[in-house]
Amino acid sequence: MKRFALAGNPNCGKTTLFNGLTGSTAHVGNWPGVTVDKRDGVYKKCAEPVAIVDLPGIYSLSPYTPEEVVARNYILDEKPDCVINIVDATNLERNLYLTTQIMEIDVPVVVALNMMDALEKAGDRIDEKELGKRLGVPVVKISALKETGLKELMDVAFETSKKPRKGKTVLADSALAHLIGDVKIALDGQKVENPLFHAVKLVEEDEIEAEMHKETLNMVKEFKKTFSDDTFGTDFEALVADGRYKYISKNFAPVLQRKNKEKIKMSGSDKADKVLTHKIWGIPIFLVILFAIFHLTFSENLFYLGSMFDMPSVADNQAFIAKNDDGSLVYETDDEGNVIYEKDDNDEFVLDENGDKVPVPVLNYGGRWIACFYDGTVYSPGVIVNNIWNDMIVGEVSGRLSALVEDSSMADWAKGLINDGIIEGITAVLSFLPPILVLFLFFSILEDSGYMARIAFILDRMFRKFGLSGRAFLPMIMGFGCSVPAMINTRTLADEKERTATIRVIPFFSCGAKLPILTAVAGAIISQWKPGINADLITYSMYLLGIIVAICSVLLMRSTTLKGETPPFIMELPAYHAPQFKNLMAHLWDKTKHFVKKAFTIIFASTIVIWVLTHFSFKWNFLGDEDINESILAGISQLFQPLFTPLGFGSNSAALREFGWVFVLAAVAGLIAKENVISTFATLAACLSAIVGSSLTAGINIDAESGIGAVVAMIRATGITVPGLLAFIAFNMTTIPCFAAVGTAKAELQSKKRYGWTLLFWLCASYIVGTMIYTIGTAWWTAFIWALVIAVVVTVIVLINKGMLSRRKKLN
Amino acid sequence: MEKSLDTFSLGESGIIKAVSGEGKIKRRLFDMGITPGAEVYMRKKAPLGDPIEITIRNYELTLRKAEAACVVAEVKKV
Numbered sequence: 001m002k003r004f005a006l007a008g009n010p011n012c013g014k015t016t017l018f019n020g021l022t023g024s025t026a027h028v029g030n031w032p033g034v035t036v037d038k039r040d041g042v043y044k045k046c047a048e049p050v051a052i053v054d055l056p057g058i059y060s061l062s063p064y065t066p067e068e069v070v071a072r073n074y075i076l077d078e079k080p081d082c083v084i085n086i087v088d089a090t091n092l093e094r095n096l097y098l099t100t101q102i103m104e105i106d107v108p109v110v111v112a113l114n115m116m117d118a119l120e121k122a123g124d125r126i127d128e129k130e131l132g133k134r135l136g137v138p139v140v141k142i143s144a145l146k147e148t149g150l151k152e153l154m155d156v157a158f159e160t161s162k163k164p165r166k167g168k169t170v171l172a173d174s175a176l177a178h179l180i181g182d183v184k185i186a187l188d189g190q191k192v193e194n195p196l197f198h199a200v201k202l203v204e205e206d207e208i209e210a211e212m213h214k215e216t217l218n219m220v221k222e223f224k225k226t227f228s229d230d231t232f233g234t235d236f237e238a239l240v241a242d243g244r245y246k247y248i249s250k251n252f253a254p255v256l257q258r259k260n261k262e263k264i265k266m267s268g269s270d271k272a273d274k275v276l277t278h279k280i281w282g283i284p285i286f287l288v289i290l291f292a293i294f295h296l297t298f299s300e301n302l303f304y305l306g307s308m309f310d311m312p313s314v315a316d317n318q319a320f321i322a323k324n325d326d327g328s329l330v331y332e333t334d335d336e337g338n339v340i341y342e343k344d345d346n347d348e349f350v351l352d353e354n355g356d357k358v359p360v361p362v363l364n365y366g367g368r369w370i371a372c373f374y375d376g377t378v379y380s381p382g383v384i385v386n387n388i389w390n391d392m393i394v395g396e397v398s399g400r401l402s403a404l405v406e407d408s409s410m411a412d413w414a415k416g417l418i419n420d421g422i423i424e425g426i427t428a429v430l431s432f433l434p435p436i437l438v439l440f441l442f443f444s445i446l447e448d449s450g451y452m453a454r455i456a457f458i459l460d461r462m463f464r465k466f467g468l469s470g471r472a473f474l475p476m477i478m479g480f481g482c483s484v485p486a487m488i489n490t491r492t493l494a495d496e497k498e499r500t501a502t503i504r505v506i507p508f509f510s511c512g513a514k515l516p517i518l519t520a521v522a523g524a525i526i527s528q529w530k531p532g533i534n535a536d537l538i539t540y541s542m543y544l545l546g547i548i549v550a551i552c553s554v555l556l557m558r559s560t561t562l563k564g565e566t567p568p569f570i571m572e573l574p575a576y577h578a579p580q581f582k583n584l585m586a587h588l589w590d591k592t593k594h595f596v597k598k599a600f601t602i603i604f605a606s607t608i609v610i611w612v613l614t615h616f617s618f619k620w621n622f623l624g625d626e627d628i629n630e631s632i633l634a635g636i637s638q639l640f641q642p643l644f645t646p647l648g649f650g651s652n653s654a655a656l657r658e659f660g661w662v663f664v665l666a667a668v669a670g671l672i673a674k675e676n677v678i679s680t681f682a683t684l685a686a687c688l689s690a691i692v693g694s695s696l697t698a699g700i701n702i703d704a705e706s707g708i709g710a711v712v713a714m715i716r717a718t719g720i721t722v723p724g725l726l727a728f729i730a731f732n733m734t735t736i737p738c739f740a741a742v743g744t745a746k747a748e749l750q751s752k753k754r755y756g757w758t759l760l761f762w763l764c765a766s767y768i769v770g771t772m773i774y775t776i777g778t779a780w781w782t783a784f785i786w787a788l789v790i791a792v793v794v795t796v797i798v799l800i801n802k803g804m805l806s807r808r809k810k811l812n
Numbered sequence: 813m814e815k816s817l818d819t820f821s822l823g824e825s826g827i828i829k830a831v832s833g834e835g836k837i838k839r840r841l842f843d844m845g846i847t848p849g850a851e852v853y854m855r856k857k858a859p860l861g862d863p864i865e866i867t868i869r870n871y872e873l874t875l876r877k878a879e880a881a882c883v884v885a886e887v888k889k890v
Binding site for chain 1 (some may be wrong): 848872
């Protein structure tokens with residue numbers, strides 16, 4: 001099968017073209033450097049199927065960033081049958097700079113002029129035939145977005161790939177032409193492939209090249225002694241780059257005819273930029289956008305309408321309340337079958353005019369639908385989607401399934417496994433799909449529109465204080481979605497130390513899978529203690545805590561083990577464009593597939609394993625729910641339990657000593673996938689209620705989605721304190737991430753030693769943060785001790801860095 | 813008048829005369845089209861005054877003042 005490689009500048013539409021050609025849904029974003037590794041697909045509409053390889057976007061074939069090396073090595077070593085060089089027609093000169101380098105390689109090349117639609121819309125024209133003639137390779141106009149010209153492009157590429165092509169350089173007229181010619185002949189004599197390309201790179205004294213051809217490099221060094229240019233002296237690298245651009249401006253740029261000769265005019269992008277990157281308002285606008293995203297995803301009081309107006313709840317209207325056949329109202333009951341009564345914010349029963357307690361009515365089907373959108377307050381879109389999904393779809397289905405199992409003639413243990421183990425676990429996980437998707441959708445819109453790149457621009461100054469560049473912002477914010485793509489994306493960072501530091505703190509940006517832990521535990525704290533604050537507030541603060549820990553960690557690492565210059569920040573700002581609906585839906589669909597697959601594979605399997613291991617003793621006897629304390633997992637977890645005493649979920653009290661191991665188990669299960677933390681609670685809550693009895697589940701429903709009931713049951717069984725719970729969230733957020741993320745980190749760090757230190761770093765960070773929260777939360781005066789410790793550490797680091805203390809050997 | 817790019821005021825444009833700086837950074841600047849003879853226009857400064865945004869070869873590029881200091885340009889008279 002023939003192989004065609006797609007090469008071009010970052011953000012020129014390679015991946016859009018790749019998706020168009022192969023029918024894939026690879027991630028596309030309006031940010032330079034979304035694709036950081038090569039990707040394969042197949043195009044089927046040619047005479048024979050063709051393999052398509054999407055290379056990372058590069059500006060040059062120099063060896064300075066990992067993605068440049070990936071692209072360069074692919075074209076040189078894997079020898080594709082044809083290189084399709086995608087050129088952004090709206091940014092011709094700089095894109096052709098890469099073209100002049102690719103043309104020096106002995107490989108068939110076709111130039112695809114992309115974004116023709118945008119160019120023509122602006123009234124500009126390109127004479128592609130003339131450009132093709134001047135370049136000496138075929139040029140095809142396409143629009144990857146509108147999918148026009150793709151068939152023609154592939155046909156031309158297919159024809160071109162049949163005849164080999166010799167490299168050609170635009171430097172033939174430059175002062176270095178002779179030297180390049182001589183080096184090429186020398187390399188040719190050594191039977192080096194692609195002699196022209198290597199000759200030019202050698203003249204540039206490219207690091208990789210100089211290493212490969214040491215002897216020939218002497219030729220260049222000899223020549224250098226006799227050479228001097230007026231502007232550049234003996235800086236050949238500069239001479240070569242300058243030569244390319246000069247040639248491009250002189251010979252290729254004239255094929256572009258601009259309608260509007262005035263270059264600096266106000267486009268739509270400029271107007272948007274005037275506001276969004278405003279000198280004073282830029283940062284506040286960014287914060288407002290970030291807040292709006294979280295508000296639209298999580299708020300149960302949209303725009304605070306519920307606080308501004310007095311709105312009735314759905315149950316106030318008799319038409320929406322369910323009735324029995326005899327016309328009497330149906331009331332809510334807890335797991336024990338007792339009627340639940342309404343309580344006010346202070347946990348006091350609400351009394352009617354006769355002094356009787358008011359039972360909570362059950363809504364009828366129509367009422368339940370309305371309650372998904374509105375109940376005394378208007379819900380945010382995120383909450384609405386969440387309600388519909390959980391109350392009307394997943395809740396219904398799982399309820400019916402459980403009832404079916406309960407009524408069947410299966411053995412009790414099988415019923416337990418299916419209902420409490422599998423169905424509980426999977427519903428707990430599936431119920432978190434809506435907030436994850438909604439949050440992800442908003443971030444996709446930010447990225448696709450081009451705003452994300454502006455955020456890097458706005459925040460660079462701040463990031464620099466922490467020893468990072470603004471570019472590190474994208475991988476970090478991607479971490480809110482999932483750590484895996486975020487860690488892979490760090491390849492756009494050229495500096496290795498900056499990369500290592502970024503990879504290490506990415507898990508602190510709480511990912512979608514950690515969100516259930518936050519919402520379930522926060523919801524349970526509110527439901528159990530009624531502290532008079534909103535559950536969202538706890539969720540927000542935990543997100544913020546993650547960010548703060550990340551900042552502190554970066555500062556610490558950059559001033560101790562990962563010292564180095566602040567890396568440069570030279571980045572293209574893409575034009576704003578309206579997010580593509582198709583593109584957004586493709587992203588969402590990908591995310592959904594990934595999540596559902598995970599729910600039914602890893603999480604499904606681990607729920608069964610956990611259920612089995614908590615229902616069998618070491619002697620392999622089946623245990624009833626009431627005997628889980630004798631189970632295998634209980635035994636193992638109890639061994640480690642004391643370790644977590646400083647964090648408040650170890651062996652702190654008698655009740656915690658007895659059942660506290662569930663927190664340890666949940667945290668360990670979270671190492672497989674963070675969704676496991678809450679699904680483990682869901683599985684174990686049923687068992688605990690069998691031991692402790694009805695007091696555990698009074699007034700709550702442990703089967704409820706969102707896991708809040710399950711966590712409340714845990715709280716009541718173990719007597720864990722609020723600081724202990726907060727420490728538990730913080731520990732899970734900052735500890736070693738899930739399996740998949742750890743694997744990615746290992747691959748991306750590319751060093752066993754660094755990987756080992758990274759694991760240790762995660763463990764220490766989470767242990768320290770958890771302990772700090774628990775101790776300060778339990779006894780506020782310990783804050784002074786912590787402050788003192790931190791002050792001493794900071795002072796010591798500063799003194800060492802200033803060379804005022806004798807230098808000790810440091811970890812790397 | 814020649815001056816380094818980081819000292820350009822908003823809306824000023826010029827022709828690049830020389831690019832200096834350490835290997836990696838200089839190479840990056842060249843690759844992005846910042847070469848002698850190219851026209852440059854100072855478009856914007858970030859909220860905290862740094863980094864800056866310039867127009868070069870008809871596209872927008874952002875870089876820090878520290879990197880812009882490596883670029884010397886002749887200010888164009890308006």
